[in-house]
Amino acid sequence: MRNYYLGIVLSCTIMNLPAAGQTLSVTGLRTEYQKNPMGIDAAAPRLSWKINSSERNVMQRAYQIRVGTDSAALLTGKSVVWDSGTQQSDASVFLRYAGSALQSNTRYYWQVKVKDNQDHESAWSAVNSWHTGLFNPAEWSAQWITSSMADTLVGPSPIFRKVFSTEGRVKSAMLYITAHGLYEAQLNGKRVGQDHLAPGWTSYEKRLLYQSYDVTGLLKNGQNAIGFTLGDGWYRGYLAFEGKRGFYGKHLSGLVQLVVEYTDGTKKVINSDQSWKYSTGPVRFSDLYNGEVYDAKYEKPGWSTVNYKDADWKNVQVIPAGKEALESSISPLARKHEEFSVVKLIKTPKGETVLDFGQNVVGWVSFKLSGKAGTYIQLEHGEVLDKAGNFYDANLRKAKQHVKYIFKGSGLESYEPHFTYQGFRYVKLTGNIAKIDPSSFKAIAVYSDMDPTGTFKTSNPLLNQLQHNIQWGQKGNFMDVPTDCPQRDERLGWTGDAQVFFRTAAFNMDVAGFFTKWMKDVASDQLANGSVPFVVPNVLGEGAAGSTGWGDVATIIPWNMYVAYGDQQILATQYPSMKSWVDFMTGKSKNDLWNTGFHFGDWLFYHPEDDNDGRAAITDKYLIAQAFYAHSTQLLINSAKVLGKKADEEKYTELLDRIKKAFLKEYITPNGRMVSGSQTAYVLALNFDMLPENLRQQAVDFLVTNIESYGNHLTTGFLGTPYLCHVLTRFGRTDVAYKLLLQETYPSWLYPVKMGATTIWERWDGIKPDGSFQTTGMNSFNHYAYGAIGDWMYRVMAGLDTDESAPGYKKIIISPQPGGKITHAAAQLETLYGLTVSDWKIENGVFKLKVVIPPNTTAKIKLPGAAGTMVTESGTALKNIKALGKISNQGNDIEFNAGSGTYQFEYAIKL
Template identity: 40%
Template sequence: MNDDTPTTAGTRVREVRVERRTDGAFADTPTPRLSWTVESDVPGWWQAGAEVRLDGGEALRLDTDESRFVPWPFDPLTPHARHTLEVRVTGTDGGTSPWSDPVTVRSVFLADGEWAGRFVGLAGPGPDDDATPGLLRTELDLPGDVARATLYASAHGVYQVEINGQDVDDAVLKPGWTAYQHRLVHEATDVTALLRTGANAVGVRLAGGWWTEKYGFHGAAQTFYGEQPAAAVHLHVELADGTIRVLTTGPDWRGAVAGVVVASGIYAGERVDAGRAVSGWSLPGFDDAAWAPVRVDASDVVPEPAIAEPVRRVGELSVREVITTPSGRTVLDFGQNLVGRLRVRVTGERGQVITLRHAEVLEHGELGVRPLRHAAATDHLVLSGGDDTFEPEFTFHGFRYAEVDGWPGELDLEAARAAVTAVVISSDMRRTGWFESSDERVNRLHENVVQGMRGNFVSLPTDCPQRDERLGWTGDIQVFGPTASYLFDSNAFLASWLRDVAAEQAARGGVCPIVVPFVLPFGSKPAAAWGDAAAVVPTTLLERFADRRALAEQYPSMRAWADVLLDLSGERLLWEGMFQFGDWLDPDAPPDDPAGAKTDPDIVASAYLVRSLQLVTRAAREVGDAAGVERYGDLAERARLAWAAEYTTPSGRIVSDAQTAYALAITFDLVDDATRAVMGDRLAWLVRRAGYRIGTGFVGTPIIQDALTGTGHADVAGRLLLQTGVPSWLYAVTMGATTVWERWDSMLPDGSINPGEMTSFNHYAFGAVADWLHRTVAGLAPDAAGYRRLRVAPVPIAGLDHAVTRFSTPYGLAEAGWVARDGEIVVHTVVPPNASAVVVLPDGSGEFEVGAGRHEWTVPDPRDRSVPPPVTLGSTLGAVADDPEAFATVLAAVEAADTGHTGALRSLKEWTDQRTLEEELVRLPSGAPEQVRTALDDLNARRGAVVAG
């Protein structure tokens, strides 16, 4: 092909990308990988080859059908380089696309040894010896026009840089949180347009952030990293004549305890004084004679280029309602539990203080602050006497409600909407996954998962965004990673965090700690399902993004984790007798003992030993480590057999006869196919016995629906999904939740907050069910790495009339879904160009493959649509539970009886065929059975059922 090659209408290259980030073509390595997507009207379009060119030069032919993470075909890039990149493709149909729009590729790395910025901060702490926010500055004279300039900057703390009075970008909380003692990241921002010939000024706004925060629990938190913040700047300027000028932080900079931020903490909040604004401090010519020389800190860690998108403001919400609480306080409701801070526009007397206190829920009409524990989550705004606009800069809160004190004048709804806006912050990942069904409650559940992820992906994957924690708990992201990888393009985000995982492991002999970055006085010993993130998350990046580079980078840490577990498990190959979180937050665990689960923690730990060995074996195969494949594969099989021998009976029971135990055995392939089927039946029976209520914690919840549908019990999985009683996924929805809760009953039915010391209303772990909604209910799953081949296999569940999901795969937009219509199921899928799909229809049709394009099939509806048999007082409890309408009717009738004993029936755990409804109702006063009988007669009559006798 050459420039005269005829192009094919209807086929074009879209979204050319370099490496992982979605917010620009940033080369963080001299040989970045290339990706592109194709749009084509050609059915079944498949790439035969591609051409790429730099700066409009000679095109290079790539004889590959791959368009995801294609190796860099040019000479390695140099630091500070900028090039334009174009791509065009030829399909197997012989047609060639036009050249793509040019993309500017920027090198964001520095040469080895080039980084020269020293970490500088204020010369002394403030009056309280706490971490002191402040300002740093210097000036730079440039003798000629600027051709290009890049700012490389980082901090021990959080910062923003101004050049000649303007912020260099719109990122917040830079540089984010990494394992600072091992790894720092720097930005690489194009600041060419901000510099000019002659005098220039560079300023830094600085606060402590995560660097100076105190970590720990029960009031015993301690500073982990440092007492005072510092910033490091390396400004590389190329003048029009080719001259290079470099400005770096050093002892010649000056600083002051000045600026509007008086005090700041991640957990405490921020005090902002508009009267302390310093005019012109980041402009040339500012008189800084009163400012002190800076402090210079030693640092052995050289910052590396950030590989993930930064935190940004990603949305805004208006006040939904102004509430006057029973105690007379004013509370603003934003209608959505969010993460961020408030932007306030206000005019009042100089020195007047407005106090903003944040919380996620109301409890009996008042702000529910107990779950915050030792986090004040409070901002103080000091007015200047003029027209002020406030937005705390170096903190964030998890909240839906904000209590306002000290407001000048009346704050009714109209005034509140004009004056106060909730600013949502998150790592700025691109949204990629959507789901919709015929049940609005399920749709709200899915939206709650989306919102919970957005709020907890702030620089790193946190457990919760509101209390005195907000840590990178490894267990949470281990179970949620697949969901996260679908909802947002989180590849860069998770690949960055995994580098911290590897660094923390290297410092601990291969142990992946319970939180990363690790800042706690405990938790450095191995814990199953938490430390296993070292093996699971890299595998997720391979499966969902085809990121083989991330897998290869993490392979040593995966092996290190596996070797730690092998040392612990010994000859028996069983992980026993150690502290474990186990099936954390099993709904039957006492509020003060969240680890008190029904499934024995050794069963969980030894199952995860097998799982990690399986994944390391797979990784060894991917990276070409034949010896690793042999070693870990053999150990995985031996550990699997040891698990089955130790914890299962010949009849297929597990020692812990609990939902999570069976879900582990089924989804981790711990037993043979025959035993798997028996265990699936037992799992379904346990769920039915519980009245189709969930009985799993952090470990079991993400996998129980797969275990049920994978063993032929989609009907049971559907009942579990659509359950609204506590515990269930939809219970929180019925209680008005707008994010996923930490506990199944974080809020009790009477509106009281769970009495446990640990309760969060924004905690994504239980939201891992969304991945099952995408893969199974709507039916769109990866069948090859990165969705190069899709698996379209929807499983329609009773209670839904349709479900559909859309996903922006690495190859383009895919879609799958179904709708029930007149006794039939209409299935459709959209396969993006350069991808294919394996299809399995709901009627059990054999697998077949289709190419790119839109496809549709109609098959008989396999679901049971018969009218249920009549339900009477003589029906068994199991029969009542099997009939959703009858089940709801019975519970409603008992509640209507207002006997004071309703809870006894609602909490019944034995919905079996060995007891009748009549026998159970004898526990209630004499009038209740008759009311239930009447309600059931009405139900039977509506359904046209004939009751004998």
């Protein structure tokens, strides 16, 4: 470890500082999307980096990578296990390690230097590292241990411990750990890691993730103690909405392997086995839906330290390993993030004491309070207050969301939950606390540890709040899997919700690792006939599968991950699943028409309470199915082309032609009308190119007429909404898209904002204008699906978009489209190549656009309404800017290519 830290210090203080006049440097090193990851189980990890340069039009022309097992030696070019040599290439993402075979449980250090197209050469980058996990299942010598084979009911969380010794100078110590249930680990009285709700949720019967932690700093010379606590979690707790427990198993158990390496090269392994002991502690009940009961009098101070007396603890039982595959974590686990103070202490009309944290947040409440021994405080969590201002939790259905703390009476006591989480803004307090000090409580946001990547802001405060709500809907529902909602008795990985929101999600945060992990479970839970479950992990059974728009997650997310990150590996990994889903639809079709089976359709579309005039926006479910059948087939064709699968490309291209012909025959009248005249019907037909060219403009006119007939309101549900504004823009009606976006009355995106929402609602009218609620059976106030409008705001309104010919923002499109009396819109995105920006404003009739293009990328820039005007860049006429390509007119716009750098364009614009 000494060499590791020395190497990092030397690297940061010496090697990463550019020399005088140096214009080129390398930063942002990542291994499989992660910074210095632990437990990498890839045989050939992929390495990526970013380039910094003060000059314009910079492209990498060559790179050199070197890898070693000693950081200090690596800095001098010694003890190198792989040197790529100088490679003439502009590739700076996903470069595979190509040295000798990697060893398990080993830390590898690496750095890179580059040359650019302007004859500059960087210094070697700072040293980064990755640590390998356990490559071979046979390397697991630990045994599964449990507290008691009779422990099958709801009850206290078991705690386990073991004392061991070290017999020499420790070089490193790695802890590999997982559980059937949730775990929290401790070593010598200190918590291991920052992760919560570990090991996360996968299709446990097929694969289970383990985590890897460097615990070198927690070890002591001589005697040590290690321990862990277990909770029911997804494995044994309540799941879905029928009050069922124990979906994956009845017994909680843990698996622990601590590998200690001494400076002389010898190793010692401390395993979970029959030598461990167990007891129970203060967590008397824990459940993801129903909260936690914590009785402080059962605390066992110092239970994970050497000096704790455990004579009354019992011996554990060793149980056989399950059939599931043990795999290293590849995605970010849940961690604590933002904290919120109480903004208001409320006394409701019913006399309830309620804390308002000002934000609908997902996580838990921590507090520091005093109470007499045996007295308690209970926290009940809810998202909204009712019309009268009272606490409301009827929309939670059977979920309790209660946390109860029983005092031990030892002065100021601190607490936060362990194996549960809540979705809430308001907390009702009951119990024995006579006087409430709001400063004693904090709401802590807990979600998967994804780096924020994108920001978006405008001149319109309501749109800015909408963006805020979109982001917080994502944070609250990205809890190891993309859940539909975080509060009621559901919280499942609904596949339809995830696919419609993916593009928006990938702008807001780095979701690459998150979705790579979850898509493996999509493929794992896919049925033998290719049908995709409604939820993943699938806890609803084999019969809950095969709905259009939900099953298409198998094709839509892998393709869009490729577009957003340029990652061909996700396509290659998921390709069999993609193909299997398309083949399933083909198998269910007759004469190329898929008009069988159950489908959710355009879920939660507009349906007025008084529908005497037939204004419900009903779309034929089989029409939707045929459209998505075509879309998934097209994405499979795209993927086959990228992966070089020529035979599949030709086969499915022929199939697609037949699918579209069947659609026209079944759903289009001779006069060009669709049998369903809803907005969603026309949107899907246009977006997925189901109509021949000669019928498209007519369909656009029908769509616009429909929108106008509803007073410029949308009527779309989950499947039509994501594409609505994109279709309008594509066919020249961005003006109508702005009208929809800026509509403030129901149904619209801004109606919930005007009603005080701080997250995205499940329904357009979760709270009605009179303050009453939609049905308690399904009315979440934190449900991200309708937040998919964010994708249009970033890509069209601000104008920051991808180019599929060079995905992952290797080529960038900057094409802002102002409208709606918006005078400013800005999007910033931290791509795999660096920060890119499209930031425009209109001031006194002058359009000003700031563009940032990161090194090693290029952009196509389109300036709206600039044809025939004098355009300047940083005060210089456009034609004199060397970093720009040929300027051409595109209707009223002008278009040109640009190299990397920061640009400031200005010109007079006609509004």
